[in-house]
Amino acid sequence: MPESISLFLSRWRYNPWVYGGMGIGMAFLAGVLIAKMGIMGGLAVIAIPIGIAVLLAVLLEPKIGVYLYANLSFLIGAVRFLDTDVQVGLGLDGLLMLTFVGTLLNARRMAWHRLKNPAFFCVLIWLFYTILEYFNPNSPYPPAWFYHARSFSLSWVFLSFIVLVNPITRDDVWLLVKTWIGWSVLAAFWGFKQQYGHVIGLRDLEQSEMNWLMAGAARTHILWGQLRSFSFYSDAGQFGSEMAGVSLVCIILFMAEKRWFYRLVYLALALFIFWGYAVSGTRSALFVLLGGFGAFLVLQRKLAPILYSAMVGIPILAILLYTHIGDSVYQIYRIRTALRPTQDESFLVRLENQERLKHYLADLPFGTGIGSSSGAGVRFSPWHWAAQIPPDSWYVQLWIETGVVGLGVYLFMLAGIILTGIWRLWHLKDPNTITLMLVLLCEFIGICVVSYSNPILGQFPTSTMLYINTMLFASANRWDKG
Template sequence: MNGYVQQLKISVDRQTVLFAFLGALVALGTGLIIAERELKGAVIILLIPMALAVVFLCLYRPKLGLFIYLQYAFIVNGIQRFSPVVAPYGLLADGLLLLLLIGVVINYKQFDWKNLHNPAFYLILFWTLYTFLQLFNTELPVLGAWFFAVRAESLYWFQLTILGLVLIRTKKDIDTIFTIWLIWSVVAAIWAFRQRYIGLTAGEQQWLDAGASVTHVLFGQLRCFSFYSDAGQFGAEMAYATLLCIIRVLDERVLRVKLLYLGIGLIVFWGFAVSGTRGALFVILAGLPVYIILRRNFAILIIGILIGGSLFGMLKYTSIGSSLYEIERMRTALDPENDSFQVRLDNQKKLVDYLATRPFGGGIGSSGDWARRFTPNSFLAATPPDSWYVKIWIENGIVGLVIHLGMLLFFLALGIYNTTRPELATYAPDLKLLLLSLICGYAGILVACYGNPIFGQFPTNSIMSITIVLLCSTHVSRAYIEQEKKQVLQPQVV
């Protein structure tokens, strides 16, 4: 017995010495990093355990990892302005998606892979293959431009479609996504108010000074961009969130919930206003009529027409609020003679001649930011697309544009069909309301994409990818309806 105790003491002593030695090495390494890198070193040390936790969740709790990814999508483009550590934050999003895909493969027995048997999956797979075949386009500028640009045009979309179909399985999952979305929208709006009424941080001012002020400071007025990539992306997302809140206010029966959405709606609407993004107004003006038509409720129809008509009439035919820059900026969106709109039309006329002999376009990465980076002296790099559809047309040609538009419109039609099923209204009216608000926002974003290339930017690309999954799949609603039917048919115990 004494010998066993002695061996145990020796073992414990050895473990103590080993842990003490490792602890000393970690402490020494931490001290050296902080001493060498100062604040950056401290940030790195703090981020290491967080990064390990995220990796673990992505691999072994992929649904939680997906929720983390969606939150990261809101800050990925603006994080560089705040972080003292220079890093490829956009590529970190790629890493998260890859980890999530590995995670669902590792845990494949937990998921129903039959959910991939869905029109959205097959069509987006086809689109992804088309964009990869663009590698053989003789007009392709450089491989690097294709690599960076294809991520937003198809790769993120394809990966999120797989993850959404496999991981989103219950109404609670949809509620969680909806909550994440609205919370980050409110935070983004409040941050924009700080920019507008208090001032910019040093990193934000540096971003403007580096060239962004050309499009974000007009007539001495700042177009607020919050922590998004730019004001156009921020304004569109705020308009989408505003539309969701309008629909919830109109349909919600519980007064306190109705007031909550009203408050959120007012916050995000003013966030849209301070962005100075005129085209984003059409998210509301296009989405609201879709809601009115699909709702087929006379009272809601009258209220919706009054809200939409009043907003349109005030901006188009009155000078109400003209003393406020934000409202006057919105008003110019309804002026077809606007100089900015005419410049866009002139650019499109030039592109018609250039692309007439290029049915497959100039190659992915031949326009926009990546073209200015890799081929700055080319004609396409010097011609801003100013539209998601024009960008697709430039890079994928008329063939790619027809495929892309056809897919987007098919998803809209399929979403309407799935959302208007009678049993959904009977057994899951709350779920129907969620899906109805999403399809109206989706329709609004499709219209707004003509004015801004928002579909391919964070966080809208992630939101739209998940929206398409929810609209085109029925496995969540089927499971929820079956659950509700069982509760209705279950005998009551007296």
């Protein structure tokens, strides 16, 4: 049945009767909507054909759905600053399901053998565990499972399935990376506007952003009179970590590029986006760069890059650790304090919270159930202790909700994915594919490191890019031209 439907859809591409009938139908519908709804009807007339075009495009070529999903993920954080009831999250879920259906309808073109991938099996094991967590007897409100399971495992499994089997080309992957950099440049611009807008005659913050801060976010985003820029991400923590991650991407591309013009472009992008990280005031995001770049040096298995990087990196770290140069610039001072965690009050508070959690979770090896802490916990079970202690870490949140057993399964999954990526990488022969996979793998490792201090691994758009990227580098051999 799916193959017959796919064949039927494919014939639409060249059938003039189909397009003629659709045109007449849309003209009639446009007249009715404008007559009854006025301006809103006119907007609907524009939106409906776009929606139909997207629907057909995704059903006919599912990888288009993956690209659209990645782009729309960047709008999740921005929507909360708009006076609208548009549910981008539900729209993303619908698009993901539509892409999944399109993949099934085009079954004959799919490479089903690629599902026999160790990284995919690791994700499936984690999915199975999270499904079992729905029946956790210690959960204060079991239906809250649905609110966190999406970011925990469901989206990862669907994206992994779609990315592995679809005929994605290496050019498609490069387009995704360039789009990712493009969104990051735009995010850095918006972060600079929030920080320096008054200098060029613009409002630093829009009224909706001010409302968000005054609703409680100011407690963590305005420190000692200094704003921590958050751009259009969920918060400054995610903004800073994303900027650090994409800075790492540009640094690796700069080091791998042979053409000087493009090297200068990547260097300029790295510096520009890095300052986006700086204005976020997210100190721990520095470890995205340290962890990811360290992985980059090791994975190349070459001594020269390690020596060159040490010649540049060691003096910079020494200046940050042992001097006060640049302390008058708030952003540099914040970066410097990341290297002195024992002198940071917020870090010490996190350690105290983890000691409290250790006491509560001593007899709960499977945790308190998915959805019992963080956002869903505060919403559905605010009386429960799990909702009253801020996790301040992705791994701590997993520890609370899935227990030490669940955290162990999750870390096993991450290790399996990374080892699969390393195995694929070390067997590649094509230099361009090696560079591309190094970018994706090292950025993933960097985000895994920083997720100890920031719960960003499960937040849009970081989660979307990582879920897609993991299956790209775990199946890197499909692009190797040897």
